[in-house]
Amino acid sequence: xxxxxxxxxxxxxxxxxxxxxxxxxxxxxxxxxxxxxxxxxxxxxxxxxxxxxxxxxxxxxxxxxxxxxxxxxxxxxxxxxxxxxxxxxxxxxxxxxxxxxxxxxxxxxxxxxxxxxxxxxxxxxxxxxxxxxxxxxxxxxxxxxxxxxxxxxxxxxxxxxxxxxxxxxxxxxxxxxxxxxxxxxxxxxxxxxxxxxxxxxxxxxxxxxxxxxxxxxxxxxxxxxxxxxxxxxxxxxxxxxxxxxxxxxxxxxxxxxxxxxxxxxxxxxxx
DNA sequence: CCCGATTCCTGTAGGC
DNA sequence: TGCCTACAGGAATCGG
Numbered sequence: 083x084x085x086x087x088x089x090x091x092x093x094x095x096x097x098x099x100x101x102x103x104x105x106x107x108x109x110x111x112x113x114x115x116x117x118x119x120x121x122x123x124x125x126x127x128x129x130x131x132x133x134x135x136x137x138x139x140x141x142x143x144x145x146x147x148x149x150x151x152x153x154x155x156x157x158x159x160x161x162x163x164x165x166x167x168x169x170x171x172x173x174x175x176x177x178x179x180x181x182x183x184x185x186x187x188x189x190x191x192x193x194x195x196x197x198x199x200x201x202x203x204x205x206x207x208x209x210x211x212x213x214x215x216x217x218x219x220x221x222x223x224x225x226x227x228x229x230x231x232x233x234x235x236x237x238x239x240x241x242x243x244x245x246x247x248x249x250x251x252x253x254x255x256x257x258x259x260x261x262x263x264x265x266x267x268x269x270x271x272x273x274x275x276x277x278x279x280x281x282x283x284x285x286x287x288x289x290x291x292x293x294x295x296x297x298x299x300x301x302x303x304x305x306x307x308x309x310x311x312x313x314x315x316x317x318x319x320x321x322x323x324x325x326x327x328x329x330x331x332x333x334x335x336x337x338x339x340x341x342x343x344x345x346x347x348x349x350x351x352x353x
Numbered sequence: 354c355c356c357g358a359t360t361c362c363t364g365t366a367g368g369c
Numbered sequence: 370t371g372c373c374t375a376c377a378g379g380a381a382t383c384g385g
Contacts, residue, residue: 084379085379116379140379155379157363157379158362158364173363190362191364192377193361193363209381234356240356243379245379252379253378343378344376344377344378
């Protein structure tokens, strides 16, 4: 399930193929994604030169002179560069062909992803305009978490998963970061000290960076632009490890539900 | 404003 | 073996 490291891994995988390339043809096989693929996006994209492949939060941005394609991978989306005439697979919803004949394919079984188009600054698009800071930027730190959380009564896990607070921290990395920071996921966000928030911000940065280095986390669905899985799964300390021994204290990892989401933690190491 | 619940979707896993 | 159900989750949206 693509979180920030998986999206960044995808971006790195497709960027060298796409930057400077001219789009020769766009085929939409299924418009029915999380939001309908806008009719006419083929015309907007065809003939355009992709001058950069950027990421904001979990959105990928294919920038051209006349506008930007905004792609979100949702739960199960993947982007892959395939050779000309590669057989279409089930759930290949979009194909963007470039002049070399290579094709960028968007595959998404659960269709929680999207492909949109904007002629304006993509950062002003309604979906992107109200996002919080990037977790790997300096503006995201313990002081930021501390000040934005005062008076907030939700749990710290739900707080860091809120994209208006900080982007890119999904269910897996929220549990992993809280474990590394030694903070219980049910703690009230507004009552956590600056010191502990600093540990948490540092843990989030570290976990995300390590995962990007490993090519992301592949649980079931995720494969990068080369069709390879990510290896961060091997470094997960708590996620998906209910009942297994904590890597630090050997006590069994617990699973609870917070806001309808599975949450994993060590009852001994996280207070 | 804040926060919990609901919603979209399909592949997979577990029970019988 | 096959059917049925529960579950997984990003994030917008709705309702209290």
